[in-house]
Amino acid sequence: MNNSITSTSQAHHEIGHLPLSPPDSALNTPNAQHRSDYLASHGLNDTLLHKIKDDLISIALEAGRMITSADPSISPSTPKNNSSDRVTATDKAVEKKVHDRLTSLYPHFNFLGEETFTLGDKLASTPTFICDPIDGTLNFIHGVPHTAVSLALTIDKKPIVGVVHNPLRGDTFAGVKWYGAFLTTAAGVTRRLPVSPVPKPMSSLNECLVAVEWGNQRAGPNWELRTAVHKQLLTDKAEGGAMVHSVRSSGSAALDFCYVAAGWIDLFWEGGVWVWDVAAGWIILEEAGGIVVSANPGDWEPTVEGRLYLAVRGAKRAEQEGVVKELWALMGDRKFVF
Ligand code: LIP
Numbered sequence: 001m002n003n004s005i006t007s008t009s010q011a012h013h014e015i016g017h018l019p020l021s022p023p024d025s026a027l028n029t030p031n032a033q034h035r036s037d038y039l040a041s042h043g044l045n046d047t048l049l050h051k052i053k054d055d056l057i058s059i060a061l062e063a064g065r066m067i068t069s070a071d072p073s074i075s076p077s078t079p080k081n082n083s084s085d086r087v088t089a090t091d092k093a094v095e096k097k098v099h100d101r102l103t104s105l106y107p108h109f110n111f112l113g114e115e116t117f118t119l120g121d122k123l124a125s126t127p128t129f130i131c132d133p134i135d136g137t138l139n140f141i142h143g144v145p146h147t148a149v150s151l152a153l154t155i156d157k158k159p160i161v162g163v164v165h166n167p168l169r170g171d172t173f174a175g176v177k178w179y180g181a182f183l184t185t186a187a188g189v190t191r192r193l194p195v196s197p198v199p200k201p202m203s204s205l206n207e208c209l210v211a212v213e214w215g216n217q218r219a220g221p222n223w224e225l226r227t228a229v230h231k232q233l234l235t236d237k238a239e240g241g242a243m244v245h246s247v248r249s250s251g252s253a254a255l256d257f258c259y260v261a262a263g264w265i266d267l268f269w270e271g272g273v274w275v276w277d278v279a280a281g282w283i284i285l286e287e288a289g290g291i292v293v294s295a296n297p298g299d300w301e302p303t304v305e306g307r308l309y310l311a312v313r314g315a316k317r318a319e320q321e322g323v324v325k326e327l328w329a330l331m332g333d334r335k336f337v338f
Contacts, residue, residue, distance in 0.1 A: 064167025257281020289314025
């Protein structure tokens with residue numbers, strides 16, 4: 001079955017009108033009433049939620065144009081926590097643009113951005129925009145065309161709207177709680193996620209393509225655990241590994257989440273990234289039938305600020321739980337500490 005729902009020659013900037021709609025079964029039911037009461041308790045309603053999604057898409061596209069027209073060699077990057085954790089003038093300029101646009105449109109909402117975050121800042125329960133101006137800064141610096149603007153709205157510390165835009169490929173992923181998740185490509189084709197409406201079976205890790213990232217903390221117990229698990233994922237079953245199809249490391253956690261939402265990647269296991277790396281991808285994934293549990297064994301309900309994530313694509317719940325338990329088993333009694 002073809003899951004493409006819009007195929008037009010429309011300009012990419014028109015994708016704000018993604019055909020997000022709740023399933024028919026969700027309309028005029030007690031759930032719909034509960035949903036509107038919940039939104040109202042935060043000063044929101046369905047119409048506003050969709051306006052916010054459209055505004056986030058339009059701001060992400062504008063930010064994307066800033067990224068594609070920037071030349072990182074002209075304004076070199078500077079290190080943050082270490083030599084592999086870097087920031088450029090473009091990261092800062094994009095965040096300022098996003099901040100200014102959002103605070104003028106929604107002056108009563110909070111704003112949390114990667115480049116203006118101070119250690120100890122906490123996500124509020126009230127509506128909060130979360131911004132990663134360039135997720136995949138190292139890719140941007142090196143010219144790898146795999147970076148994204150990642151924008152989310154949270155309420156009650158949970159993502160409710162998410163937009164992830166890779167300006168170099170022209171992909172825009174968007175999700176709104178209760179309304180589904182979509183990908184619009186550079187060709188103007190919009191598809192509901194996951195891309196395959198009937199997800200393939202996922203009976204064991206052995207059949208999975210797994211995303212991992214390397215992070216920038218390259219010493220100590222977290223590094224030992226990360227690299228040991230990466231090795232176990234790849235190692236032959238005869239030697240105690242999971243023998244996954246392979247691992248992929250894209251350099252952007254936001255895009256990793258979206259690729260799991262699309263169903264292109266089966267799982268993404270990561271500890272140490274931050275709320276701005278995952279908030280938008282989280283709601284896109286959930287709306288595509290995926291789940292997020294902790295990167296550490298035993299925690300089925302991680303928080304978005306917890307820095308520990310195992311994202312699993314849409315599949316039967318028993319299959320999702322099966323691969324989670326298999327991955328956690330590879331960790332034994334070891335845990336990330338962030
Ligand atoms: C990056 C993440 C990536 C991780 C890097 C870094 P940034 O975010 O998305 O997955 O491995 O350490 O945190 O810094 O490019 O926004």
